[in-house]
Amino acid sequence: MEEAERLLDEWRSWPYSLTSRPVLVGRLPSETNRAFRLSSSTGPLVLRINSLEVAGVNRLQESKILGRVVGTSFFDCHIANYPDRGYLVMPFLSGVHPQPHIKSDQLLELGLAISELQSLSVQGIRRLDPIAQIHSYIDEFPAGGSNEVKAILARVTAARTEPSQFVLCHFDLLPENLLISDRGWTLLDWEFAAASDPLVDFATVVESLHLDRDKTNALLTAVGGEIDDQKLLQMRATLRLLWLVWRWCRSGKIERSTPELIRINQLMDAAERIR
Structure with missing residues (x-):
């Protein structure tokens, strides 16, 4: 809390027409950073203190x-971002946050938001190959991780195809990073974003929300179902x-992950049955 209180002293430089120093209300859940809710003269704010070293993050x-x-x-708000600070x-x-029982019309709107994201320029943005990133992670461990993971990595690598284009991808569209309200969809937490395969964000939503065929089709309506x-x-x-x-x-540390490995193999089995 001490660091958060110290950063509040910089409130006059924030773009919110504040009339007084914000007040720290409490912690917010965050897997990779420290986040705090603030009360202020212009309404509630969020202060995010960046973790110094997070795999895959480039501030x-x-x-x-x-x-x-x-x-x-999908991100219609003002931010005060100080990566150097x-x-x-x-x-x-x-x-x-969305749940698996999400309505199809909401998924249609989310698909449109992802398509809007993909329309933005990727000039000057680094490209990220998910498989290359997996290799870079497991190389951190002795012998490159478990034999089961190495076998699955070989399997997904053999099946890969180069994307036809590179688009701006959020790369972390899990339910906790998605908000639905009267304003529509808001996509939160951009620290893993990069240029990559257009499938990345659609696949993340389908997998993390366990969407069935009809709901997947609703999500993909924005791209004409051409996936x-x-x-x-x-x-x-x-x-x-x-x-x-x-x-990991x-x-x-390498943790036992049998259910995850079974799920990955099931997805690859389903893919191989499509000929």
Whole structure:
């Protein structure tokens, strides 16, 4: 709390027409950073104090991407971002996180938001290959991780195809980073964003929300449903493997993950049945 209180002393430099120093209300859940809710003369705010070292995070790139997404339909708010000072301030946004029973019309709107994101420029944004990123994570461990993971990595690598184009991807559209409200969708936490395969964000939503065929089709309406089922399954498997080895890097140890490995193999089996 001491560091958060110290950063509050910089409130006059924040772009919110504040008339007094904000007040620290309490902690907010965050897997990779420290986040706090503030009360202020202009309404509730969020103070995020960046973790110094998080696998896969580049704060300078995040800052560049934030400059492109601010003002879009899916991130329509003002932020005060100070990557050199190690923190960010933004409004506290109301809304609810999506659940598997989400309505199809809401998924249609989310698909449109992802398509809007993909329309933004990726000039000067680094490209991220999910499989290469998996390799970089497991290389941190002796012998490159478990034999089971190495076998699955070989399987998804053999099935990969190069994307036809590179687009701006959020790369972390899990339910906790999605808000739905009367304003529509808000996409939160851009620290993993990069240029990559157009399938990445769609596959993340389908897999993390366990969408069935009808709801997947609703999500993909924004792109005319023109996504190859086999490639979507392969990307879902790849991303699940990416999430798994990222958690290993985060914890610093290889953990037993049999259910995750079974799920990844099931996705690859389903992909291989499509011929």
